[in-house]
Amino acid sequence: MAEENDEPDAGEDGEAAEGEAKSKPDIKKLALFIGLPAIILILALVAGGLFLFGGGGEDEEAALAEAEAEEQALAEAGPEIHTFEIEEPLVVQITGSGNARPILTLSVSFEYTDPAVEPALQAGMQRILDQYQGFLRELTPDDIAGSAGQHRLRLELLRRTNLAIAPAEIDRVLLTEILITQS
CATH class of the missing domain: 3.30.479.30 (Band 7 domain)
Known part of the structure; x- marks a missing residue:
């Protein structure tokens, strides 16, 4: 009987090993299909926020003032119509x-x-x-x-x-x- 008990134990261990093996790929798949898109979405939101509300205000104001000065200089230097x-x-x-x-x-x-x-x-x-x-x-x-x-x-x-x-x-x-x- 001991041999009979050993066999079911070996079978139970095999099933337990298979269950653990199945749960590990499930966790990896879950991480890939949920975690990766979540990370990409977060990065996209951060990039969009920086694009819309990010710095560069001083640079834009300086560029705008420079463009207005150039336009005025061209208007003054241009031929009179x-x-x-x-x-x-x-x-x-x-x-x-x-x-x-x-x-x-x-x-x-x-x-x-x-x-x-x-x-x-x-x-x-x-x-x-x-x-x-x-x-x-x-x-x-x-x-x-x-x-x-x-x-x-x-x-x-x-x-x-x-x-x-x-x-x-x-x-x-x-x-x-x-x-x-x-x-």
Whole structure:
């Protein structure tokens, strides 16, 4: 009987050994699946907190003050922009579809950096208006529609103005009013 008792004891020891072996990997798995994500989450929260609320306030303020000083220096050192406005709006009957003859009312001003351009603009105003009248009469409302149409109109008016006052040149044409009415 002693042998019989030994066998069950050996079996019980084997089961106990297997139970201990099973519990050790379970603890490791538990640590991996719960502990590791918890550590990663804590590190992410700490990094996010430092990113949002962390130091660097003095550096940011100094950089902002330096950027403002540079911008002001550029504004002071930059060329002075002069503006010349055509006093009366241009009123032109443009090409329409069918019997409709839309009327375009256009107010234009010019920007330039060279002060010698203003006398050239005043002297060449008749040539400029003549160039504009011929060009504007051929436009259709679809040619002016949208931002792309207005950009093309500005470019063409800039080109025609610079041709009329050559060798002087303006930098920009500003369209201060564009109105199309159906008659």
